[in-house]
Amino acid sequence: MPTVFRPDEEPRLRELLDAMERPVDLVVALGPEETPLPGAGDFDFSAETVKVVEALAALSGRVTSRIEQQPAGVTLFPAVLVLPAGDDRGLRYFGTPYGYELASLVGAVLEAGRSAPSLTSESLERLAALDRELAIDVFVTPT
């Protein structure tokens, strides 16, 4: 069975995760899956998602992982909830973060581990004036 991370990238990743200013909790939300596109074969999306998340959490004590069955507010499965310091700030990954998109999950974790946002000061000022709710969905593919 192939490993989730390449052996040559693990040390750097451990270093980055260990250096995070706050811990990050990962929740794998499992439930009924939509039928994927033809070609997916017998790929077990939920099992793969658990494997990826557990492998990421195993790299550093700053990252924890747990599995929940159909948590409130989640309607697509599998999903990964990224919780900075255990706080749900609405960061989600719906689907299995493998291939190219593994970097998106790792990026989400590293960003969530920062104690201050990494946007420019101009962007932060603009967001500080925001007084309505925005749900941003980004459709991605793993290849």
Add this chain to the structure above:
Amino acid sequence: MLLAYKTALASPHVTAAAIEAGEFPRLADEMNVWAVPSIAVNGVPQWEGAVRERVFLDRVLAPSFA
């Protein structure tokens, strides 16, 4: 994708989700996803392709989402 996550972390009013289009073809179809990344705000398809931070915020903060 990272910009969306950064934006969510910077504002309590923003949430950000990556959605794997191949695993959720029905939703991707509803959102007219033909290429990735494809961005929707508050359930309305907006644009395709990566953009710089300033442009990203210009678009997601557009008054049409008021």
